[in-house]
Amino acid sequence: MKSPLLENERFVQIAAPVFVGVVFLLLWEAVVRATDTPVYILPGPVEIGKAFVEDWGVLFHSLLMTLKVTLMAFIISVVLGTAASLLFVQSRWIEVSLFPYAVLMQVTPIVAIAPLIIIWVDDTTWALTVCAVIIAIFPIISNTTLGLRSVDPNLLSMFRMYRTGRMQQLIRLRIPSALPYFFGGMRISTGLALIGAVVAEFVAGTGGTQAGLAYLILQSGYNLNIPRMFAALGLITLTGITLFAMMVWLSDRVLRNWHESALKVEH
Amino acid sequence: MTQVKAIRPEVVAAGQDPDTTGPSPGNSRAGRPIVDVHGVDKVYNNGTVALKDVELTVKEGEFVSLLGPSGCGKSTLLRLMAGLGDVTRGEVKWWEQGYDVVGQKGRKLAFVFQNATLMPWARVRKNVRLPLDLNKEKGPETEQRIDQALEMVGLNKFGDAYPRELSGGMQMRVSIARAMVTEPNLLLMDEPFGALDEMTRNKLNDDLLRLWKANGWTVVFVTHSVYEAVYLSNRVVVMAARPGRVIEEVPIEAPYPRGQDFRVSTEFAGYCRRVSEALEVASRQGEEASS
Numbered sequence A: 001m002k003s004p005l006l007e008n009e010r011f012v013q014i015a016a017p018v019f020v021g022v023v024f025l026l027l028w029e030a031v032v033r034a035t036d037t038p039v040y041i042l043p044g045p046v047e048i049g050k051a052f053v054e055d056w057g058v059l060f061h062s063l064l065m066t067l068k069v070t071l072m073a074f075i076i077s078v079v080l081g082t083a084a085s086l087l088f089v090q091s092r093w094i095e096v097s098l099f100p101y102a103v104l105m106q107v108t109p110i111v112a113i114a115p116l117i118i119i120w121v122d123d124t125t126w127a128l129t130v131c132a133v134i135i136a137i138f139p140i141i142s143n144t145t146l147g148l149r150s151v152d153p154n155l156l157s158m159f160r161m162y163r164t165g166r167m168q169q170l171i172r173l174r175i176p177s178a179l180p181y182f183f184g185g186m187r188i189s190t191g192l193a194l195i196g197a198v199v200a201e202f203v204a205g206t207g208g209t210q211a212g213l214a215y216l217i218l219q220s221g222y223n224l225n226i227p228r229m230f231a232a233l234g235l236i237t238l239t240g241i242t243l244f245a246m247m248v249w250l251s252d253r254v255l256r257n258w259h260e261s262a263l264k265v266e267h
Numbered sequence B: 001m002t003q004v005k006a007i008r009p010e011v012v013a014a015g016q017d018p019d020t021t022g023p024s025p026g027n028s029r030a031g032r033p034i035v036d037v038h039g040v041d042k043v044y045n046n047g048t049v050a051l052k053d054v055e056l057t058v059k060e061g062e063f064v065s066l067l068g069p070s071g072c073g074k075s076t077l078l079r080l081m082a083g084l085g086d087v088t089r090g091e092v093k094w095w096e097q098g099y100d101v102v103g104q105k106g107r108k109l110a111f112v113f114q115n116a117t118l119m120p121w122a123r124v125r126k127n128v129r130l131p132l133d134l135n136k137e138k139g140p141e142t143e144q145r146i147d148q149a150l151e152m153v154g155l156n157k158f159g160d161a162y163p164r165e166l167s168g169g170m171q172m173r174v175s176i177a178r179a180m181v182t183e184p185n186l187l188l189m190d191e192p193f194g195a196l197d198e199m200t201r202n203k204l205n206d207d208l209l210r211l212w213k214a215n216g217w218t219v220v221f222v223t224h225s226v227y228e229a230v231y232l233s234n235r236v237v238v239m240a241a242r243p244g245r246v247i248e249e250v251p252i253e254a255p256y257p258r259g260q261d262f263r264v265s266t267e268f269a270g271y272c273r274r275v276s277e278a279l280e281v282a283s284r285q286g287e288e289a290s291s
Helices: A009-035 A045-054 A056-088 A092-107 A110-120 A124-149 A153-161 A166-204 A213-222 A226-255 B074-081 B124-134 B140-152 B168-180 B198-215 B226-232 B266-290
Strands: B033-043 B049-059 B063-067 B089-094 B109-112 B186-190 B218-223 B235-240 B245-251
Touching (some): A009 A045, A045 A226, A056 A166, A056 A226, A124 A166, A153 A166, A153 B109, A153 B124, A166 A213, B049 B218, B063 B074
Parallel strands (some): B063 B235
Antiparallel strands (some): B033 B089, B235 B245
């Protein structure tokens, strides 16, 4: 016999991964206790939970800092990346001349450029943001450019038959066609913005009131405060998941009426 | 042996000055050439000869089908008639003039593509409205035309639906409504019903004939179905491949309205046989050319 709850797609989608998580945490706690592992090597979930509650003030402050850099970098990436894509589709020449540099920016490890940027940009928050933008902007550029080019050729012929200008073509045809690609780029970009923010902070090692989650991890490492390290790590992961989920939600909302990605098929 | 070697109508537009020889309104409208393809070659940049020395005149009120094996250039020819792409040699005239006159009152052209070609992100109504939007036509009168067009194709209840919520046949009807809304004089259709099942196709064929008569269109219809071509047309233009060219024109003299009776008549079967024979000759010539 099947319970009606297990037939509910939504319930299963949430319950199944939660169940796996709980089992994992229980096992973890059990192993830590059974082997008597010291807290400074591997704390159990209970110790980490305690750190969460006790250090919440510090953790939350750092979270806000990291979140600030991440969101700024993400927004700048979306705006600049979209602008670059719109520029690229204006002419083959512009795209051919500039696209290799976008790739160049993408393949250069951020860790290697970060020290330079930190020297050049005085304000730490901005320095971190620039680093994060450098890696978060690429998926927006490449996806949106691809999308703006992926127009039904017959629809394009039709626009040509009505002697439509470039602007009308862009607004009525290219931009809507590009939306699914654009949202795909945003999903990847949020994650990269967060990674960029954290990596740049590791390199910068900014302390004081500007300290984000990465610095907190570094500092906790030096102090052998491993539970707090785990708590900070958990917060970074949680932030990434939340941002990703928000992007999925947004894209589903916008595309739900017409695009296959947001389509729910019944079999 | 085929007995039907139809004589091609004389090309009248050759040598005329496009700016000064517009037909005067007093002329007899019947038989006035709407599209005139004269000595046209089309060679693509990669060297493929898509069309070789094509002559074709479509007259007002006619329903002409272009039929041929794949690669015979029938779609290319249709696109040239729509002003999409340039001819390599020869010329195409619309209403005995240059492409500039297309779009003027009484000289409107609409194109219906293979696979409905709708905007998936827009509701049916907005899709139908597209040509009007592109021509910057607004106002209550245009709304009325959209309503009319939707009603003509039997989709007045589906204006708010998204294309993907409709069946293939319904999507095609949206596409036809989108063409109708501009009140075209010349309708060019590129294998519009090729992807549909036979029942839907027959239904849409009947719809199309009804609309053709009701609206006084001139239609050029590309198809690879002998039956469809014979059922619909005044004239079937048979083309061969490699290079794409017109090899025969078969007039279908059965009177309209044509219906189920015509579909099962011996007359219909006779025409189908003749067209099939011509098509076989076309395919053979294409194969010889490629071997």
